[in-house]
Amino acid sequence: MTVEPGRAVVVGIDFGTLSGRAVVVRVADGAELGTGVHEYSHAVVDRILPGTGQVLPPDWALQVPSDYVDVLRHAVPAALAAAAGAGVSAADVIGVGTDFTACTVLPVATDGTPLCELERFADRPHAYVKLWKHHAAQGQADRINELARVRGESWLPRYGGLISSEWEFAKALQVLEEDPEIYAATAQWVEAADWIVWQLTGRYTRNACTAGYKGIFQDGVYPSPEFLRALAPGFAGFVEDKLVPPDGRLGDRAGGLTEQAAAWTGLPAGIAVCVGNVDAHVTAPAGNAVAPGQMVAIMGTSTCHVMNGERLADVPGMCGVVDGGITAGLFGYEAGQSGVGDIFGHFVDTGVPAAYSERAVAEGRSVHEVLTELAAAQPVGAHGLVALDWQSGNRSVLVDHELSGVVLGQTLQTRPEDVYRALIEATAFGARTIIEAFEGAGVPVEELVIAGGLTKNALLMQIYADVTRRPLSVVDSAQAPALGSAIHAAVAAGAYPDVPAAAAVMGRIRRGVFLPVAANSAVYDRLFAEYTLLHDHFGRGGNAVMHRLKALRREVLGVTPGGSGVTGSGAPEADAVGSDAAAAGAPGPGTPGPAEAGAVPARPSAALQEALA
Ligand SMILES: Nc1ncnc2c1ncn2[C@@H]1O[C@H](COP(=O)(O)OP(=O)(O)O)[C@@H](O)[C@H]1O
């Protein structure tokens, strides 16, 4: 059935950390006509494995794949219903596109069934989706990095010199070493970005974006079997057995919508389904910000920084550079901060006296809004604090998830709003560190474009403008990633020849929304210098106390080295406290030894159950 061009719409679906959001977008001009949101019922599984009562060790973060299908069932029909008010019917939809958090990855059987949905594996943590912020594979990442450095692997500089514990290989190695039965049963190790497209089309298409950034696919190949064998003999066949090469370019049609997916969503069967993509990368077209030098920071739970560049450069500590990783024909760069909104959310949940929550309730506002208003009423530097933004580890530029948070300068006069402001400032300093790493490596950042949920906080945005000394442009959409996915869907449906052409019509940006105030920037320069001192001291080897504290925590909780407690017998294990590296205050692994290969999954230790329950 052909849809009259003026009526044609596309649906973009953004699978975030806590919810999925669908938006119906007009192809002709990018107008957003209807939105639907569905919160994942299991949210982030970081304490108790559903249906088992099993307590997860520190730094784990899982998800339940049926929650993603529920987004298809609920958010898409809700968006369609909302768009009906603008005269849109399901028959007008010509394509659907999706984006996902990444690296969010799961083990599946040959037909795509998640292993956690097989009854015999339902009580096995390693059978579940490992969310991007699962940080329990740092030991594996450390070994990948050390071996790649020693062997001079050509792909390592493409990842800023360090592979993150968040990415595909570290997480897969953790499965092999902590639950070999699950590893053996894994037919494919699939990015959730591709799994959802598999559910929509009935076939597996591996997208070029996650394969490049999260799957170490560079210059047409993955890491060699020799490298993998040297890492762990049982890992030699990982690429051959459990990964496929990317076969889906961004914006390509992955297939047609199946009858089953049509029944879930209310969309017409057979319409174009776009190849999967990452939430950060789809957002650049949403702001029509795909030219070299336009850095887009997608600020929400975490922040991702994506930017096209004309040439290939090694940027120390970036997440990665991928040829065509954002749009075809350019090198797509990515960096990131693992905790941003999450850090503010954690402080709101754990660090604020009842009076603040009561005031928020009485005023019908969130605690964030109350703290923001109070924090805004002070001159820059008046709180006397400087903080490090590492409560969820450091993704760029240190690439170390054994690092943790610091708030320095607290006195008996320090108020919650002071700490809240210092935490916002710390994340802005982290962003400036990233921008300076790009510029220092000869990749100029010519425009800073912001998208995501945090754009609603005007104090935060002003602080970012002041700290970075740059005017901020803003992607003009409350659902920027979903809009970006819709733009990709329009390309997959054939409405535009390529993503930049679609972005030029459907993307939206507002320029100069926040401008730096010179007097503020001058004080922030001084605070940034203090931040950098702390950053380098704790993050580059001055003092490995953060590693030792995490190691001590694992030891006391009876968690095995390598980052997991699911193999734990209950007996505390020796850990980094006694290691040469830690004793010397050296940077690097907090979990130095290899994890116990071949350990059989068991219950976490009694100490862990008790401490975390
Ligand atoms: N007014 C606010 N100011 C700063 N942070 C906020 C505010 N409201 C919510 N947050 C934080 O924003 C994050 C959610 O951002 P959002 O962009 O909606 O989600 P996601 O990153 O999952 O797409 C949460 O971590 C929350 O703590």
Ligand SMILES: O=C(CO)[C@H](O)[C@H](O)COP(=O)(O)O
């Ligand atoms: O690393 C990513 C992209 O490469 C993740 O998707 C991201 O950090 C999670 O995104 P959000 O904070 O928006 O939920």
